[in-house]
Amino acid sequence: MLQLTNLTVAYDDTPVFTDAAVQFDAGKITGIIGPNGAGKSTLIKAMLGLITASAGTATFNGQPLSHMQKQIAYVEQRKDLDLTFPINVFDVVLTGTYGRLGLFKSPGKAEKAAAADALAQVSLSDFTQRQIGNLSGGQLQRVFVARAIVQDANLIILDEPFVGIDLQSETAIMAILRQWRDAGKTIIVVHHDLNKVSHYFDDLVVMNHGIIDYGPVAQVYTAANIEKAFSADLSAVLFEKEAAQ
């Protein structure tokens, strides 16, 4: 279980959110939804220590998150990646073993076998030698999910994993997320569009410059919460449609 207490982040003294308190349960896929600029990625980065929170704590099973870096796998948004970097699919996945190896140790047989196995799980075994610039968006996303598999973490955080990817990749990634869930891991997915929310997630966190609500999807994915986070119009369209189905 991941617990955030009173987390506050500000850019240049303008708070993105203050006193965010939320809980993510193990054995659940939790979605974080909210409009663009709601602070979803910021929340993730603050709890990972990638940006400094001005107040608050993040604990995982009672331990500060900053002490459990080897337990965390983070699949970042891919937009900032250097796709011309001289590295192939296999070697990217292999970097997932670096954290556990620590300094002065190189990946050996066991690590390479783990990377090959992870690539098989995301159906990319035929692409191991491919330079990463020569992949589709969906294939690239699967490469980074494979790296997360190799990390063998207990807390897995994915930022917008379904943006710009094909259906086959989406299905493959969802299958992995469900395997992780069934293994009792804590999975957090930042997600910006409201399609398939109830299909993807068990729990939901609704955000807009702060936590609006969180809990099981059935309780949280409501017209009232969507209206608060997004707009009354969107809420009306979405929930009218659902009522009609």
Added chain:
Amino acid sequence: MSSLTNFFHALGQYDFLQSALITAIMVGIMSGLIGSFIILRGMSLMGDAISHAVLPGVAVAYMLGINVLLGASVFGILAAMLIGFVAAHSKIKTDTSIGVVFSAFYALGFILISMAESATNLHHILFGNILAVSDSDILTTAIVLALVVLFVVVFYKELLITSFDETFAKTYGLHTQLLHYALMLVLTLVTVSALQTVGIILVVAMLITPAATAFLWTDKLSHMLVMAASFGVIASMVGLYFSYTFNWASGPAIVIVAAAMFAISFLVSPKQGNLFKRK
């Protein structure tokens, strides 16, 4: 071809030429290795900056009679930290911060060098003076080469991941800032070694051009490192030959050869292939 025989004949005859060749080869290797990481990290400007910012260190070292490497390292690291500090503590972007800091260091270096003029020769620092390499210079260069190779081999995976995906490296707990400054320190050592062969103005060419050439030929980092080092060596050897034969300054001769290799690769390499576009 007779000029080539002349060159090899001279090589057998003159110690200074042998020393020059050995130094040039070592500098070619180390600058290719470190340069690969510099270009992959998008730090070409930083490489240029650090190579210029060591100038006051060189001057101070001459004045105090201490090892040039020591003086240069202090100023190189100082410049790197100052650049980082200014960028982190203001809204100024890093490239602007680099421009401000390195030009100030370079200017300071000129003033200090002119004060220490009796002990050294500004022209040689700026353009290299490979034909005046002493035995102790060779030894220092060899030590730096050993350090560079050790650094790249020992921290290969850390250098790879911080160059490719720094955020990821941070999330698993790698001290990326420390590695950055370690790389900057190694870069200053390489710069000082390269001073002898190509001079301060052209150090950046030795860092970037062979590495950029290698980048055009391969999709694998380990191959890129080996190729960049090889291109650096070829440029150094051929450049030295031109320098000796046509009486060109060694620095520009070496850099022109490196640039020619880049130009050819730009046209024919499989990855770039501007001459034979596959599509």
